[in-house]
Amino acid sequence: MSHTPDLVIAHGTVVNSFGRQTAHVVVHDGRIVQLLDASEPVPAATRTVDASGQLVIPGGVDGHCHVAQVTGRFRTLDDYRTTSTAALWGGTTTIIDFGIPRDAQETPLDAVLNKKRLAAESRCDVALHGSVVSWDETVPWQLEQLAAEGVRSVKMYTTNRGSTMADGDTILKVMREMVRLDGLTYIHAEHDPIIADCTEQHAADGRIAIEHLHRTRPELAEEISVKETLAMAEYTGAPVYFVHQSTPGAVDLVTEARSRGHEAYSETCPHYLSLDDTVYGSTFPEWYACCPPMRSAETVAALKERLAAGAIHTVASDHSCYDLSQKRERTDDVRFMPHGLPGVETRMPVTFTAMMDSASGGEGRVEDFVEVFAAGPARINALPRKGTIAAGFDADVVIFDPAEERTVDGGALHMGTDFSPFEGKTLTGWPAVVVSAGRVVLDDAGFHDPGAVGRFVARKGFTEHRDALSWPQESRPAVYAAS
Helix, strand or coil: CCCCCCEEEEEEEEEECCEEEEEEEEEECCEEEEEEECCCCCCCCCEEEECCCCEEEECEEECCEECCCEECCEECCCCHHHHHHHHHHCCEEEEEEECCCCCCCCCHHHHHHHHHHHHHHCCCEEEEEEECCCCCCCHHHHHHHHHHCCCCEEEEECCCCCCCECCHHHHHHHHHHHHHCCCEEEEECCCHHHHHHHHHHHHHCCCCCHHHHHHHCCHHHHHHHHHHHHHHHHHHCCCEEECCCCCHHHHHHHHHHHHCCCCEEEEECHHHHHCCHHHHHCCCHHHHCCCCCCCCHHHHHHHHHHHHCCCCCEECCCEECCCHHHHHHHCCCHHHCCCCECCCCCHHHHHHHHHHCHHHCCCCCHHHHHHHHHHHHHHHCCCCCCCCCCCCCECCEEEEEEEEEEECCHHHCCCCCCCCCCCCCEEEEEEEEEEECCEEEEECCEECCCCCCCCECCCCCHHHHHHHCCCCHHHCCHHHHHC
8 A cells, every 4th residue: 555544453253244354444545445354464544443342333215205395384404514424423424315395396317416415514414315396398308407416316206195195196197207217216105195085084084283293193104105106117127226115014025025026125213123102192292293103012012023123224313303383283183293203313222222122122243233224225225435334435334333322312412403203212322433534523532523525326227236236245256346
């Protein structure tokens, strides 16, 4: 090596999704340049961090974040500076946000370009999803422009009529375009007619306040929507990714589609693995206003079983940063509340705790955690050089303490809001040191704000990236990461 490395993380146990080794991680110019066996001498470097006896994992990739989100008259209280800072505090070094049209006047292309401009303030790397609400003759051209920008996925909602909902014709046509453009279709799957009717029935009965949220959006609505959408995806040949799946039935439908050879993926969120619908009978039910809602304890246990079995491919935060004053404006009527939970900072410990808690059926390996926290989201979303610790990959690295316990204090977190749905919970597995693009941004001295250095990450085509990963990860050549 002709230059002195910027950083060496020495003597740690490097854990990737496909295995572990004791090694020195050598970093220069924001990239991992070598992974040396720990029996070798530690190379001289500008800075050396001793990770002896500690786990070293890839920086997290959160494939589902909403930054500065506008829903009707409500706007989340965060911006890219705030959310990216909170992400780094939580061991996440790349976030993927959404460019969702705010109204009929904003096009899908404009929504993404506006978000891309705002992302210039980010402290960590950022990628974007597009979104289509309604079809017109300009959509194919707009999707081509998004692909040229490195935005290779589009999200559509099967519910939220009058705002973000796309009808079936639009979903099918967009899926065809995404196949043509080698992209990935993201779906929020809840059956709108069932939800609308169920909500109207509850309103007529006077049971429409927040404590009834879970009854207005039944599990059946999610599963029927997944089934219908999978049929369209298989008909068009479109790879499809389902966000925030909250039921084992929804996950099983995806598993069945995969058994038939279709590219389909399940995401869940930390709150669906750790909270159940009894929260709506708690003192502060507004802390848990999200869609889909929390499910029964039996459903949560079964969902965790699917995660342990590898049927769930990613765990994403679905971060959405409203505060309690916004939540409490209309707790009397869930139809007018802003839905969504802050979670980008707590994704690591909530997910790890759920996966390792053998008492509740979630026992697993750290490698499995790395898969859903970093490697899987990077691979499925075609993010080059993310999600793995290997030569040529971005130097996004976390020294992870799987034994550290902390009790969540929402007011002490960094997400720009005044609560956490995990308030008072004792969680295990927190970051001790976070390295983002080769910079140490968190260590025992605290957070070191790197400034607005986050990069926009252009994504590759879905099949292009998948085919580059066709060999077993165990035999992956060190030069792979340059692809």
